[in-house]
Amino acid sequence: MEMHELLRKVPLFSELNESELKAVASLASSIDIRKKSIVVQEHDPGDSLFVILSGEVKISTYSTEGREVVLALLGKGSFFGEMSLLDEEPRSANVTTMEDSKFANIRRRDLVPLMMDQPAIALKLLAEVASRLRKTSRVLERISSMDVPHRLYSYLVDHCQRFSQQDADGRYSTVLPTHQLLADQLSTSRETISRAISQLKKDGILIQGEGRGKMRVDVDTLEGLLDEF
Numbered sequence: 001m002e003m004h005e006l007l008r009k010v011p012l013f014s015e016l017n018e019s020e021l022k023a024v025a026s027l028a029s030s031i032d033i034r035k036k037s038i039v040v041q042e043h044d045p046g047d048s049l050f051v052i053l054s055g056e057v058k059i060s061t062y063s064t065e066g067r068e069v070v071l072a073l074l075g076k077g078s079f080f081g082e083m084s085l086l087d088e089e090p091r092s093a094n095v096t097t098m099e100d101s102k103f104a105n106i107r108r109r110d111l112v113p114l115m116m117d118q119p120a121i122a123l124k125l126l127a128e129v130a131s132r133l134r135k136t137s138r139v140l141e142r143i144s145s146m147d148v149p150h151r152l153y154s155y156l157v158d159h160c161q162r163f164s165q166q167d168a169d170g171r172y173s174t175v176l177p178t179h180q181l182l183a184d185q186l187s188t189s190r191e192t193i194s195r196a197i198s199q200l201k202k203d204g205i206l207i208q209g210e211g212r213g214k215m216r217v218d219v220d221t222l223e224g225l226l227d228e229f
């Protein structure tokens with residue numbers, strides 16, 4: 001598929017017409033990167049935006065004790081690299097591919113005039129940055145005020161409400177990240193997450209679904225546990 005057709009599905013550019021999309025496509029270079037590769041390295045200089053055309057990336061940094069802290073997982077249609085592009089500071093985090101991925105890469109000198117010309121793009125970018133800040137603040141609050149089981153309940157409620165549908169029986173069917181990835185997002189160890197998940201299974205709040213990694217989650221009960229906290 002041609003670049004402008006791929007860009008048509010990207011929310012950042014949803015206000016653009018066909019010829020404007022072609023103009024953006026002519027400014028972008030296409031980059032294919034294999035699974036588990038570093039796309040952006042924390043502290044490096046950077047002056048371009050990456051739009052995810054396919055695949056998934058992990059945004060992470062390292063704590064002073066050397067533990068990986070996962071700030072976000074971003075998928076198709078999303079973007080990263082806007083921070084260095086906007087403030088001209090070094091890259092704020094590492095970005096690693098979770099799957100084979102394809103990106104459109106747009107340089108600062110091309111994107112800035114584009115945003116001046118099409119303020120809708122700048123507004124969408126700002127709205128997304130605001131939404132990420134909200135999310136990061138919520139995670140920080142969770143980590144500083146909750147024990148690990150409650151961090152996990154809160155994560156599961158968010159995850160189910162954002163990424164899955166409620167079944168007729170009220171449960172949500174979803175695919176959860178690996179225990180290690182959950183641990184890295186909730187600032188704890190894999191063992192502690194595995195124990196908390198086993199307990200949720202024993203309590204019937206998590207039920208193994210059909211298919212690899214599939215879970216059926218009782219979100220109402222989790223919300224009740226969070227209300228009591």
Ligand SMILES: Nc1ncnc2c1ncn2[C@@H]1O[C@@H]2COP(=O)(O)O[C@H]2[C@H]1O
Nearest residue numbers: 071072080081082083084091092093136
């Ligand atoms: N807390 C966060 N939530 C989501 N994305 C982030 C967060 N911190 C950094 N990023 C992304 O990771 C990118 C790393 O390079 P930049 O700093 O240029 O731009 C950054 C953002 O796109």
